[in-house]
Amino acid sequence: MIFTAFFKALGQLGDPRFRKVFWLGVALSFLLLVAVTAAFLMFIQWATGDTTTLPIIGEVNWIDDLLGWSGFFLMLLMSVFLMVPVASAITSLFLDTVAQAVEDRHYPNLPTVPPVPFFDGLKDSVNFLGVIIAANLLAFILYALFPPATPFIFWAVNGYLLGMEYFQLAAMRRVGRANAKLLRKEHRGTIWMAGTLMALPLSIPLVNLVIPILGAATFTHIYHRVAKSSP
Secondary structure (H helix, E strand, O other), rough: OHHHHHHHHHHHOOOHHHHHHHHHHHHHHHHHHHHHHHHHHHHHHHHOOOOEEOOOOEEEEHHHHOOOHHHHHHHHHHHHHHHHHHHHHHHHHHHHHHHHHHHHHHOOOOOOOOOHHHHHHHHHHHHHHHHHHHHHHHHHHHHHOHHHHHHHHHHHHHHHHHHHHHHHHHHHHHHHHHHHHHHHHHHHHHHHHHHHHHHHHHOOOOHHHHHHHHHHHHHHHHHHHHHHOOO
């Protein structure tokens, strides 16, 4: 079901309406990644001083490197971790539009639903973003205790959180917040697996830029599949 949903999302790139929001999502994901990277580097510079020596990389001048070509490659490297909060933030902007485009093509007989009010969607996305940031900060304890398992812990934690967020927002459009939570709990295993398969490519630089929008489309398909099997 998960792979079928993903390939359906991928196949819709030929749809001009979907393609427009896809590329807009990619562009905004990149700009948001730049902003998050800059904020993170400024925080590091404030905490450690203007110059820091890192293993393998050597001496790093945070702001100078950010403004040069090395800043671009540093951003790509950091995107392995920073694209998770970026993907979370993108949902509040695009999930409703993406879900509507998916439903218009694949589920044309559904009744029309009003769009989720902007501030309701923003509130949910901010709450999810806060949970993701807090969980990832706590995960550093596990990374320190089990260094060889760090990638697997990262994918499992963020897969669970991203799956929960994307499914909740996709389902909430159709059945409301309370029923969306019930559906999510009933199918938590499938949702966790789908979220983990989303977290994997999010840790690949450049590839991760296309995942937020494809993820929104994929979880829209997953919602409709699981909704059929639930009372």
